[in-house]
Amino acid sequence: MKSFEYADEEIGQNEIGYVIPSVVIGAGILSLPRVLSEDTVNADGWLAILVGGIIAVFFTWVVTKLASRFPKKSFFDYCSLLISKPLAFILTAYMAMYFMLFASYEIRFVATLSQQYLFASTPKEVLAFVFLLVVTYAVAGSRVALFRLHQLFLPIIIGILFIVLLMAVPLIDMNHFFPLFKTSGTGYLKGTKSTLLSFMGWGALLFYTSLMNKPKKATKAGMIGMCVPIILYILLYVAAIGVLSNVVAANLTYPTNELAKVIEVPGGFFERMEIVFFTIWVMALFTSSIVFFDVSVVALNSLFKKVKKITLILVLAPVIFLVGMMPQDRLHLSKFSEILGYGGITVSIVIPTILLIVAKMRGVKGHE
Amino acid sequence: MFFKSPKKNKRKEQDHSKQEDFSTELSTSLEQNIVNIKKMLDQPSDLITRPFIVGETGPACAIIYIDGLTDTKVINDSIMKNLQIGVDEIESRSEETETALLDRLSHHFISSGSVKKVTTMDEASLAILSGDTALFVEGTDQLLVIDTKGWKSRSIEQPTTEGTIRGPRDAFTESIRTNTMLIRRRIRDANLRFKSQQIGRRSKTRLTVAYIDGIVHNDLLQEVNKRLESIDLDDAPESGYIEQWIEDSFLSPFPQMHNTERPDKVATALTEGKIAILLDGTPFVLIAPATFGAMMHSPEDYYERWMIGTLLRILRYFAAFLAVFLPALYIALVSYHPGLIPSKLAFSIAATREGLPFPAVIEAFLMEITMELLREAGIRLPKPIGQTIGIVGGLVIGEAAVSAGIVSPVMVIIVAVTAIASFSLPSYSFAISIRMLRFSFMLAAAFLGLYGIILAYIMVNIHIVNLKSFGIPYSTPFAPAFKSDWKDLVLRVPIPMMNRRPKFLQPEDEKRIDKEDQS
Numbered sequence: 001m002k003s004f005e006y007a008d009e010e011i012g013q014n015e016i017g018y019v020i021p022s023v024v025i026g027a028g029i030l031s032l033p034r035v036l037s038e039d040t041v042n043a044d045g046w047l048a049i050l051v052g053g054i055i056a057v058f059f060t061w062v063v064t065k066l067a068s069r070f071p072k073k074s075f076f077d078y079c080s081l082l083i084s085k086p087l088a089f090i091l092t093a094y095m096a097m098y099f100m101l102f103a104s105y106e107i108r109f110v111a112t113l114s115q116q117y118l119f120a121s122t123p124k125e126v127l128a129f130v131f132l133l134v135v136t137y138a139v140a141g142s143r144v145a146l147f148r149l150h151q152l153f154l155p156i157i158i159g160i161l162f163i164v165l166l167m168a169v170p171l172i173d174m175n176h177f178f179p180l181f182k183t184s185g186t187g188y189l190k191g192t193k194s195t196l197l198s199f200m201g202w203g204a205l206l207f208y209t210s211l212m213n214k215p216k217k218a219t220k221a222g223m224i225g226m227c228v229p230i231i232l233y234i235l236l237y238v239a240a241i242g243v244l245s246n247v248v249a250a251n252l253t254y255p256t257n258e259l260a261k262v263i264e265v266p267g268g269f270f271e272r273m274e275i276v277f278f279t280i281w282v283m284a285l286f287t288s289s290i291v292f293f294d295v296s297v298v299a300l301n302s303l304f305k306k307v308k309k310i311t312l313i314l315v316l317a318p319v320i321f322l323v324g325m326m327p328q329d330r331l332h333l334s335k336f337s338e339i340l341g342y343g344g345i346t347v348s349i350v351i352p353t354i355l356l357i358v359a360k361m362r363g364v365k366g367h368e
Numbered sequence: 369m370f371f372k373s374p375k376k377n378k379r380k381e382q383d384h385s386k387q388e389d390f391s392t393e394l395s396t397s398l399e400q401n402i403v404n405i406k407k408m409l410d411q412p413s414d415l416i417t418r419p420f421i422v423g424e425t426g427p428a429c430a431i432i433y434i435d436g437l438t439d440t441k442v443i444n445d446s447i448m449k450n451l452q453i454g455v456d457e458i459e460s461r462s463e464e465t466e467t468a469l470l471d472r473l474s475h476h477f478i479s480s481g482s483v484k485k486v487t488t489m490d491e492a493s494l495a496i497l498s499g500d501t502a503l504f505v506e507g508t509d510q511l512l513v514i515d516t517k518g519w520k521s522r523s524i525e526q527p528t529t530e531g532t533i534r535g536p537r538d539a540f541t542e543s544i545r546t547n548t549m550l551i552r553r554r555i556r557d558a559n560l561r562f563k564s565q566q567i568g569r570r571s572k573t574r575l576t577v578a579y580i581d582g583i584v585h586n587d588l589l590q591e592v593n594k595r596l597e598s599i600d601l602d603d604a605p606e607s608g609y610i611e612q613w614i615e616d617s618f619l620s621p622f623p624q625m626h627n628t629e630r631p632d633k634v635a636t637a638l639t640e641g642k643i644a645i646l647l648d649g650t651p652f653v654l655i656a657p658a659t660f661g662a663m664m665h666s667p668e669d670y671y672e673r674w675m676i677g678t679l680l681r682i683l684r685y686f687a688a689f690l691a692v693f694l695p696a697l698y699i700a701l702v703s704y705h706p707g708l709i710p711s712k713l714a715f716s717i718a719a720t721r722e723g724l725p726f727p728a729v730i731e732a733f734l735m736e737i738t739m740e741l742l743r744e745a746g747i748r749l750p751k752p753i754g755q756t757i758g759i760v761g762g763l764v765i766g767e768a769a770v771s772a773g774i775v776s777p778v779m780v781i782i783v784a785v786t787a788i789a790s791f792s793l794p795s796y797s798f799a800i801s802i803r804m805l806r807f808s809f810m811l812a813a814a815f816l817g818l819y820g821i822i823l824a825y826i827m828v829n830i831h832i833v834n835l836k837s838f839g840i841p842y843s844t845p846f847a848p849a850f851k852s853d854w855k856d857l858v859l860r861v862p863i864p865m866m867n868r869r870p871k872f873l874q875p876e877d878e879k880r881i882d883k884e885d886q887s
Contacts, residue, residue: 014849118819119819130819271711275708279822
């Protein structure tokens with residue numbers, strides 16, 4: 001049966017535009033004001049976000065340019081064209097592992113957070129396991145359905161964030177912002193680095209662009225998509241500093257949640273807003289997790305073409321769970337995220353750049 | 369073994385002899401034909417055979433029909449009267465063959481709207497069984513089938529399941545002809561198509577696919593036809609059988625086709641580019657494809673002014689939210705996150721819950737199940753008693769349960785609000801799905817509180833985005849996003865602004881209103 005244009009396993013530019021913010025908005029946003037406040041003074045961190053954001057947008061451009069050169073080709077396929085097959089195999093495997101680790105991290109993060117805010121006595125293994133089940137259920141479905149999930153959830157997530165921001169406005173103390181530009185150069189540099197790490201995720205486009213019906217449009221959609229979290233991050237950061245002040249933000253584990261805590265719902269319907277905020281935030285963490293999980297499945301599937309998708313999922317899910325449960329405490333967890341950060345730099349910045357340069361120099365192009 | 373075999377043989381012989389008794393071929397002998405028909409149908413008491421002679425001295429004839437399925441007035445006035453009294457010229461042409469005579473009878477004398485010449489016994493018997501009259505003439509192995517269908521049927525009444533304040537009051541009936549008439553009366557388009565087929569190996573029920581050529585997407589039509597062809601049932605007493613046979617996923621709690629008894633709803637669906645499936649014998653017509661958004665629509669949204677329509681829709685989404693989440697939220701808040709409730713309210717809830725024997729989950733399940741029982745009982749009971757049982761049962765049980773100290777008054781309020789919310793959904797099948805979901809959300813809340821609720825919500829969403837109705841994603845036009853269709857989703861913009869047919873159906877003729885004509 002020839003099906004409807006939009007009912008097949010292809011995606012358009014809209015979907016790509018939705019994926020980027022869905023991936024980026026996740027674990028990072030909760031701790032971002034803290035990370036920035038550690039390195040910058042007063043509200044200077046917004047500049048770091050902006051610079052980090054511009055870098056992120058630039059590399060989104062690099063990634064989409066590279067991927068859209070080879071329409072309908074998987075990462076492994078065009079990698080083999082550019083740099084011999086064995087090297088491509090290693091690269092793809094490395095990427096699959098990176099995304100898998102990232103999925104583990106997200107799942108662990110959900111468990112830790114929900115243990116902290118909702119269930120002090122329920123073991124984190126149970127919380128992570130239930131979450132992983134839902135993620136697996138999503139990934140096991142059709143791939144375009146994942147993109148539809150982003151389309152459904154992203155407006156909710158951004159809407160909730162905006163409500164929190166709006167309600168925080170009356171609480172902002174302007175004194176927390178001034179004086180401006182007091183941060184040293186290294187401070188800005190460090191801040192930029194840490195924001196850049198929280199923007200990681202555009203690497204997913206290396207794999208998803210091959211699903212597009214018009215890959216050329218990926219560039220624009222991806223860059224617009226990247227701008228959404230940048231704007232949100234800046235607004236959120238400014239609000240967090242304005243309400244909590246730099247010093248307080250630097251000493252809270254998840255300042256964004258605390259921001260949700262201090263605001264009050266008119267009418268007094270809910271006390272402790274941060275629980276409601278976190279509950280809805282589970283959706284944001286979920287949308288990131290499904291992308292990481294799915295991309296690692298896509299990557300592995302391009303390596304092992306004969307293996308069924310569902311088999312890969314069933315093999316990966318327990319691994320993700322076990323890896324996610326490995327870090328013993330928060331210290332280990334932040335080590336984990338650091339490793340992920342460096343992995344992210346190689347996956348999202350170094351590898352695509354090298355590949356694009358190679359492609360340009362050798363003039364290799366995929367066939368339409 | 370030895371003893372059994374003769375018996376077996378005997379039975380076989382019997383079957384054989386029964387088969388041999390009559391011929392399934394039409395013979396030229398009138399008498400033989402009548403005998404064959406009677407044997408085929410095994411001498412039914414409602415089969416009427418009426419032998420007569422055409423004109424004064426014409427050939428022997430007979431009509432056969434089933435009493436009750438036919439309109440005797442038509443038989444008397446347009447067959448019998450004409451053939452017995454009106455025919456004078458038969459004698460003068462006595463030299464002509466019987467077949468030519470048959471043609472002449474059909475051309476000149478039988479004044480019924482539809483006459484068909486039939487040459488096989490199967491066709492003849494099927495025609496007789498569906499209410500037509502067969503006319504046999506001595507000396508020919510052909511016969512005429514005259515349309516005399518006319519049986520008692522319910523008159524057109526008000527829709528019982530989909531009431532509106534403003535809007536047409538007619539509903540479909542059990543007769544498919546009446547139903548197609550109701551649709552035709554609304555759409556006088558030459559491109560409106562009704563394609564009929566028979567469903568059911570035994571029942572041979574008539575099924576009609578209705579669509580508007582030039583609007584409907586060809587793939588959709590082909591898909592519907594392909595699935596209808598695959599149906600292999602003995603009997604199709606209700607369109608629900610068809611729906612369940614051709615739907616995409618039987619594991620889904622959501623209805624994947626609309627069912628409605630409102631002709632206006634079907635008419636608008638057809639003009640949007642959807643397909644309607646009508647089945648004889650049921651007033652419920654199926655509309656395909658169905659989407660989540662369309663389940664929330666009521667025809668009345670379009671009849672009232674746009675602001676009212678929009679407001680009602682928002683209210684309905686809110687009602688669906690309440691119907692799914694309210695008891696679950698109560699359970700989660702009371703048993704896991706009491707800190708979330710404002711302290712004053714928390715105190716009053718805690719005070720009412722003091723001394724209650726059950727945890728909130730059991731309490732909620734107890735009341736919800738009671739509510740479902742009351743609803744179910746109210747439907748089965750005769751109408752006057754049904755309403756009483758609702759009021760008496762609801763009030764008395766609620767009041768008594770509270771004063772007996774089994775459930776808290778807050779729980780009663782929550783159950784009542786939930787029930788009212790689920791009544792306000794326009795599609796009954798969809799409301800049932802919502803009721804089912806409610807229980808799973810309550811379970812999720814009982815296990816993992818708010819976290820469980822949000823995960824359950826995500827799971828429902830995953831299911832919806834994966835679900836398709838005839839190749840069309842159930843979540844359209846939310847996702848995949850068709851922004852131009854959002855004019856008629858949660859909002860209902862003024863009619864002149866809805867100048868395009870829904871894009872997600874990819875209609876061949878997209879324009880509903882020509883902008884040029886408007887100004």
